[in-house]
Amino acid sequence: MISKTTIDQVYETARLEEVIGDFVQLKKAGSNFKGLSPFSDERTPSFMVSPVKQIWKDFSTGKGGNVVAFLMEHEHFTYPEAIKYLAKKYNIEIEETEQTNAQKEAQDKRESLYLVSEYANTYFQNILHNTDKGKAIGLSYFKERGFTSETIKKFDLGYSLDDWSAFTDEAIKQGYQLEFLEETGLTIVKENKQFDRFKGRVMFPIQSMSGRVLGFGGRILTNDKKAAKYLNSPESEIYHKSKVLYGIYHAKQSIAKEDNCYLVEGYTDVIQFYQTGIKNVVSSSGTALTSDQIRLINRLTKNITVLFDGDAAGMRASLRGIDLILEQGMNVKVCTFPEGEDPDSFAKSNTLEELTTYLEENAKDFIQFKASVLYQSAKGDPIKKAETIRDIVTSISKIPDRIKTEVYIQECARIMDISEDVLFTTLAQLQNKEVNEASKQNVAAKKAFDVIKPEQSIKKVDVQYELERKIIEILLLYGDRTEEFEDSILKENEKGDLVEETVIQEAKVFEKIYLDLQEDEMEFLNPKFKSIYYEVINGLNQDPNFKIENLINTIDPVLSQEITSIMMEDEKYSLADWQRNNIFPKDKTISLSQLVSQTILHLRSFLITKKINSLLQQTDSDLTVQNRSIIEDVMDYKKLDNILSRRLGKPL
Known part of the structure; x- marks a missing residue:
């Protein structure tokens, strides 16, 4: 067992953005970082890291948590393994008891x-x-x-x-x-x-x-x-060899730093390059390149330079991998070495400066490379030349970016000495063919779905769930803040009617929420929200230095996941980079006291309405003593509901 002292030290020392940065290329997004999800295949960033809160959220899969949760999800670590990994990364000595044979x-x-x-x-x-x-x-x-x-x-x-x-x-x-x-x-x-x-x-x-x-x-x-x-x-x-790249452990930081990844074929190619001084290099280890391997690189950079030796047959066989890279929306360059040389031998016989210069001068854009390789085999044969051109246009059709597509079509027309119009027509035919095939599959799937499709119904909003979630969100984000709250106290006047009296009170947000819920004896129906509520209230009550990130590190993983989802909910809007388009979402903290009061009032109003409906269901047409009593209760609740509705600006 790892000691609590070690675990606490790990959490205090580890920086979430540094740890995740070893696996995902992160870019600044306001006070946060964003990147491509490491858990799904995507081209638009939906993965958000908050250095302030020390939590992450993947909006494409719904996963989230702290630094340990990331390692457990991404690397399939057990909890102790994740702690040990972080301890090793930050040079923290691990205190633990010896494992027995039974434990092993x-x-x-x-x-x-x-x-x-x-x-x-x-x-x-x-x-x-x-x-x-x-x-x-x-x-x-x-x-x-x-x-x-x-x-x-x-x-x-x-x-x-x-x-x-x-x-x-x-x-x-x-x-x-x-x-x-x-x-x-x-x-x-x-x-x-x-x-x-x-x-x-x-x-x-x-x-x-x-x-x-x-x-x-x-x-x-x-x-x-x-x-x-x-x-x-x-x-x-x-x-799983199709999901692994040799050398990725040693290369990941250099790949992100250099914003480029060199892709070679063998183990010794990787090692020789690394030893020479080029560390952003990985290998598919002799297997055909796969989409999973490309996605591994895509987390760290959008740029791949594929390195081939002088074997023409081997190069042609490897061209299929280039299409896979293009499909991922990545930029591809290709570099070949002189006859009889491979990355290993060339790196061994050249200095870092010579190797770097060679790569810079000889790395060609994929279309130039593909055209030169295929053109040589088609030289003097019109039919083969036509096949070569179609092959190149097929590769271009894989590119999701329309601007890049047009630029590549123009480049292909220049290299292959053919009109752009013909190439664009061919490209359109290929793309239409793909669209038609996809449409056929969608229609088939729709027909299969229609056979068993139940009657459609509009999903009903669970109002109490949403209000309870909003209260938990306020507690997590602003629980320890002090605010001035404008409250209306209900008092009876001389006539016995309920009237409002406004008072201003200063209180901590968590105290305000706790006292208001206690006053009306309101309980959370959702068990997860209920557990989180009491954990946060107890923590804020007992410890003036209580921090939500510490709670996330010690609470049940299911609750930790829920807390992360709630706290990172608003961060997904920064993924769209609205500020760049002069759209500025309102800061909740500007009217925090109003937000707290309104949320609790809405919950009160909802519960009162619920109570009224419940009482009405208990009555019947006979004016029995019991019915009269219920109706009197309903009238009292109605009066209270009218007062709340006026405060909320709801129609009576």
Whole structure:
């Protein structure tokens, strides 16, 4: 168990915008930050971070919370793992008690897979640096590739002994279960025999954006033609190769800072670039580029530069990935290296200045690159040239930005020596075809829906829910503020009629709300609002330094999520950047006392109306004593309701 002292220190030290900034590119939006949602596929920012409140809200999915909640949602951390991650980031020493064997066994399956992967990572590094075979074979190989000791340690490179079960035997000896060794793919089990998947290979750990080990890539060092040169971990509950980019953990901050990401093909390409000094580089690890991988980059930058070696066939195969990048609304450049060179070899033989200059001078816009590659194969063949042009226009049709589309069409016309009108016509045909296909799918879906469609009804507004939510919002945002409240006290005059008397009273907002609700014995119907209400009231009553952000860190996660949603509700309007269009939403704090009084009056009026309707349902046509008593109560409530209606400006 992690001590409360450590947890408190983590919350006091961690800055939400810094932590989330490691995973999402954030841009200033007034006093807040905004960015693309890391939980959904979107092109318009709907993700908001409040440094003042130390909470975040994703308006596209409804998720939100504090810094720990973000790590638990994004990285699938457990609560202790999130605290440990933050402690490591901010150099906070963790106080905790030793885990017992029973506690280790109690770890859930997913956590067990992570633990096995972390152990394997440590084991392979130990073999590389501290055994004779590791140093003679594995370390020698990395040194021959030109990697320094610092780089080798930076990327946690390792070595797996050329022994059938050396790793598996040691892992089981250390208490790791064979079930999880097999599920991560580290161990292969066949006919009651078990052996190491990565036998005799140098090891490249594949990490998540937060640095967790998800799987491994292993390169064989012998000339065994039957064995694959590179071998990756199989898919598991924690490793999905289509959603991971090699090097993203080390590159994320540089990608955001440089506002560009270099995309290469292999592990050593990434490492060599990083060692040379270009750190904003990642790899798809030999797999075809996927939409999920592109979205990972899209959180950090809109700009990708794809780096290819001189293999023309490989380049043509990779052009499909460029269309996927364009579909995400991103900007793509392509850079190739001289014949016989790849990113690894070129970075190794050039200085940082030479490499940077080469990339700047040779990175072409995607259309120039695609035209040059395809044009070479179509040279002298009119039919192939026509196919090439159509291929390029198809790529352009993927771009969601109309201005960019037109610019690219003009560029294509210039390069391919063809009229713009023809290209625009072809583009329109392609886009119309897509629209028609989408329409057909929508019509089919609508017909399927119409068969079982129930009668439409207008959703009724739950007035009490909305009023209770508004009271909680006021408490959370302004509970500790002192305001002057204008109250009307009801008194009986000489004739026995109820009349209003106006008084001015100074009070804390939370005190005003509490006393008014107590006076009328009003209770919250919504259980979440009720729990939050008492938590906030008790906190403000007992602690003069009470802060809502501290409550969020300690309260039940379900209530914490609700608090975040309420507190960040107004922030979504700043996503539209209304101020730029000279639209300025009214500041609630300008008439806070009026807002508090009106909200409570509306709730009173609603509850009185509800009570009147309830009483009327109890009466019948007979003028019994009981009925007369109920009618008298209804008349009294009506008088009170009329007074409240006048104060609220409602029609009587």
